[in-house]
Amino acid sequence: MQKIIKQFPVLSQYTYVNTATSGLLYDDLLDWRQEHDLDFLIGGSSMKMKGHLLLSETRNTIGEFFGCKADNVALVPNFSIGLNLLLEGMGSARNVLLLEGDYPSLNWPFESKDCHTFYIKVTEALEENIYDRIRLDNINVLALSLVQWLNGIKVDLEFLGKLKKEFPDLLIIADGTQFLGTETFNFEDSGIDVLGASSYKWLLGGYGNGFMLFADDVPAKFNCSSTGFNAADADMEGREKISFAKQLEPGHLDTFNFGSLNYSLGFLSGIGMAAISDQIRGLSLKAKSEFENLGLLEESVVKRKIHSSIFNIAGDKELYAKLMEQDVVCAQRGNGIRLSFHFYNTEREIDKIIGILKGS
Structure with a gap:
């Protein structure tokens, strides 16, 4: 070490x-970044035209690293943008349970919608309190950070898996920014429906890159309307074929930023x-x-x-x-x-x- x-x-x-x-x-990441920009310096658009290969590789790397299908991975500049785009399609008839004092970029987007928000304090009995409120208050969305930014309290991941099994219609949306990169994690086994993260903290990916992971049945629970030429893979005939994950990628993505994340995931895997x-x-x-x-x-x-x-x-x-x-x-x-x-x-x-x- x-x-x-x-x-x-x-x-x-x-x-x-x-x-x-x-x-x-x-x-090593600095070396990769310098080589990337040198390629751009001497190659111009010809280098950038190959960028889709690096972005596709990054999507695959994220999927393999976190146990999620590559088609269910959306590349976003940061968690906040990804969550806001997602919630545009959530609808208002939701009872959402939030944690008091959770990261503002998680709580504020829900609070700005017409959904009904409920709150619990973050105490030593966090999981028990979550369970009770879901059971008693007809909660259908649980949104929380896996690790609290203020004091580091970490939700029991096994609890989330059990919670999903007991309440299969519960939509669990999690922010993994303060968690991912600290231990092995498999998204498909977690019970979480949507997991997003910015990558500049524990994943060492630098700024300007993040991702959202989706369970297979999530697209049926949202009606997102964001779109753009990049979402259709620059295909003039592809407007009606845009996948759910690609709806969160309406515009160009930076190969410098997402390539940095791709490199750092390889770096962490090597360790x-x-x-x-x-x-x-x-x-x-x-x-x-x-x-x-x-x-x-x-x-x-x-x-x-x-x-x-x-x-x-x-x-x-x-x-x-x-x-x-x-x-x-x-x-x-x-x-x-x-x-x-x-x-x-x-x-x-x-x-x-x-x-x-x-x-x-």
């Missing part, structure tokens, strides 16, 4: 525990998602234990058996400034300081942070 860590120049200067804000650029998951899990367990011993975690996080590698610790502006002065790159979120650990972090870095916290 140390050899891989050297791919990230930022890590030689800072203790970077801020992947929940932005993943890092690494040497091995099992190794990445083990590393992140070990860091999460150590960080949670240390922060809990210092009394810095909210009760709902402490009481849960499973957690992500994102933590929001009690701390004010002064503590945040002190961490930054010690070259610990983190973020102020909510009422605390958010620290997030990826596979390129180490236990030694956690020890450094704990030392700073104890000296504050």
